[in-house]
Amino acid sequence: xxxxxxxxxxxxxxxxxxxxxxxxxxxxxxxxxxxxxxxxxxxxxxxxxxxxxxxxxxxxxxxxxxxxxxxxxxxxxxxxxxxxxxxxxxxxxxxxxxxxxxxxxxxxxxxxxxxxxxxxxxxxxxxxxxxxxxxxxxxxxxxxxxxxxxxxxxxxxxxxxxxxxxxxxxxxxxxxxxxxxxxxxxxxxxxxxxxxxxxxxxxxxxxxxxxxxxxxxxxxxxxxxxxxx
Amino acid sequence: xxxxxxxxxxxxxxxxxxxxxxxxxxxxxxxxxxxxxxxxxxxxxxxxxxxxxxxxxxxxxxxxxxxxxxxxxxxxxxxxxxxxxxxxxxxxxxxxxxxxxxxxxxxxxxxxxxxxxxxxxxxxxxxxxxxxxxxxxxxxxxxxxxxxxxxxxxxxxxxxxxxxxxxxxxxxxxxxxxxxxxxxxxxxxxxxxxxxxxxxxxxxxxxxxxxxxxxxxxxxxxxxxxxxx
DNA sequence: ACAAATTTAGACACTCTTGTCCAAATCGTC
DNA sequence: GACGATTTGGACAAGAGTGTCTAAATTTGT
Numbered sequence: 001x002x003x004x005x006x007x008x009x010x011x012x013x014x015x016x017x018x019x020x021x022x023x024x025x026x027x028x029x030x031x032x033x034x035x036x037x038x039x040x041x042x043x044x045x046x047x048x049x050x051x052x053x054x055x056x057x058x059x060x061x062x063x064x065x066x067x068x069x070x071x072x073x074x075x076x077x078x079x080x081x082x083x084x085x086x087x088x089x090x091x092x093x094x095x096x097x098x099x100x101x102x103x104x105x106x107x108x109x110x111x112x113x114x115x116x117x118x119x120x121x122x123x124x125x126x127x128x129x130x131x132x133x134x135x136x137x138x139x140x141x142x143x144x145x146x147x148x149x150x151x152x153x154x155x156x157x158x159x160x161x162x163x164x165x166x167x168x169x170x171x172x173x174x175x176x177x178x179x180x181x182x183x184x185x186x187x188x189x190x191x192x193x194x195x196x197x198x199x200x201x202x203x204x205x206x207x208x209x210x211x212x213x214x215x216x217x218x219x220x221x222x223x224x225x226x227x228x229x
Numbered sequence: 230x231x232x233x234x235x236x237x238x239x240x241x242x243x244x245x246x247x248x249x250x251x252x253x254x255x256x257x258x259x260x261x262x263x264x265x266x267x268x269x270x271x272x273x274x275x276x277x278x279x280x281x282x283x284x285x286x287x288x289x290x291x292x293x294x295x296x297x298x299x300x301x302x303x304x305x306x307x308x309x310x311x312x313x314x315x316x317x318x319x320x321x322x323x324x325x326x327x328x329x330x331x332x333x334x335x336x337x338x339x340x341x342x343x344x345x346x347x348x349x350x351x352x353x354x355x356x357x358x359x360x361x362x363x364x365x366x367x368x369x370x371x372x373x374x375x376x377x378x379x380x381x382x383x384x385x386x387x388x389x390x391x392x393x394x395x396x397x398x399x400x401x402x403x404x405x406x407x408x409x410x411x412x413x414x415x416x417x418x419x420x421x422x423x424x425x426x427x428x429x430x431x432x433x434x435x436x437x438x439x440x441x442x443x444x445x446x447x448x449x450x451x452x453x454x455x456x457x458x
Numbered sequence: 459a460c461a462a463a464t465t466t467a468g469a470c471a472c473t474c475t476t477g478t479c480c481a482a483a484t485c486g487t488c
Numbered sequence: 489g490a491c492g493a494t495t496t497g498g499a500c501a502a503g504a505g506t507g508t509c510t511a512a513a514t515t516t517g518t
Binding site: 463467469470473486488 | 489490491493495496497499500501504507512513514515516518
Binding site: 244247278279280281282285 | 463464465466467
């Protein structure tokens with residue numbers, strides 16, 4: 001029983017490997033074509049299996065779709081929590097550390113394949129499967145946003161930030177950091193690395209102008225001194 | 230034929246009314262079901278016309294779709310520019326005025342029927358019709374964002390704000406003001422009025438903490454007066 | 459009220475897709 | 489090398505949807 005951890009051998013081996021390659025291909029096709037437009041034959045071709053195998057594994061187009069969303073949600077959540085674990089709790093350089101965190105969050109959770117696909121599926125089919133996406137909402141934003149908020153609360157408690165409501169601050173942090181990527185996200189595109197960095201940098205700077213403690217205090221002092229107000 | 234000089238489309242007015250009701254119904258169905266899932270019979274039923282009439286008017290499912298997107302883009306753009314015209318150039322109460330602007334923008338351009346539909350269609354079918362949505366990108370964000378940026382630049386020039394890059398500030402303003410509505414937007418929902426107000430209020434407050442001049446000056450004045458400094 | 463334009467309902471051919479069935483080929487394991 | 493499980497490809501029925509065509513009904517302008 002050799003546990004072949006080999007990540008992606010092109011011709012998949014074994015029952016479970018086939019299941020994965022099916023779900024993987026299905027994710028891509030569902031995203032590109034939408035649920036109604038997705039073609040089982042095309043999924044089979046892209047997965048490198050026969051159509052019958054798909055029915056053997058998942059029984060049904062709808063069940064396949066549910067499996068895809070569950071899979072993506074799970075993997076994305078894992079990625080997000082792994083990234084949250086790298087949040088700078090005791091930053092040396094607050095600005096640089098927050099920018100790094102924002103970039104990691106974007107690259108590992110939002111712009112990567114899983115994140116892109118999950119986002120698209122939520123947008124396109126969310127209304128058709130209320131329970132499924134209610135589940136996502138609980139497992140996704142319902143758990144990750146508070147987790148991020150908690151990290152900001154800790155930063156505030158440590159005297160690094162002047163925040164009243166950590167939940168609001170967390171949401172605004174995400175909004176700011178992605179502010180320049182909205183159009184790209186809308187069209188389903190993937191921003192370039194430098195665009196991500198740019199947006200994160202601008203976003204974090206504004207965030208710190210609003211909530212930074214030492215920096216704003218210093219600049220206020222400086223401005224008052226200069227302006228003589 | 231004698232009316233052919235009229236700038237309007239040549240067919241009679243009952244004709245035009247039907248065209249509108251078709252495009253309207255089609256917008257709804259395309260949004261709910263996606264392009265592939267949209268059913269011409271269903272569109273006909275919701276428009277209150279026969280299927281043949283749709284083919285008489287638009288010839289083709291794809292042409293109908295294009296007409297829908299063009300229609301929505303045009304109406305949304307008109308709404309956005311009408312709202313931009315209400316931007317507070319010489320604000321009495323900067324915070325309240327910006328909140329009002331943000332709420333108007335949301336209610337009249339983003340959360341209304343046209344805005345919701347256009348957003349959804351862009352998200353779901355944007356990749357399938359690159360030229361069509363490139364056109365939208367130019368006509369939409371390509372023209373509205375700079376327009377908003379120009380207004381912020383004017384505020385900055387007037388001494389109301391401390392902004393370095395008006396374009397960045399405009400995008401961040403939109404990001405902040407919608408920060409709390411992201412999940413709802415993703416699932417295609419419509420936020421309640423109080424949610425819009427809440428998000429706008431929080432967003433504008435943070436925006437002014439980062440870029441506000443007047444307010445901090447005013448509060449400093451007030452504080453100085455009170456403290457006798 | 460008349461004539462032209464438009465709309466309607468229904469039938470129709472055609473294509474595409476889903477999901478099932480089955481015998482043969484292949485794979486994994488002992 | 490052999491055996492059981494899995495996969496394969498192809499055929500198939502059933503259903504749904506697009507787009508066309510027609511003759512009859514309705515609306516519109518004069």
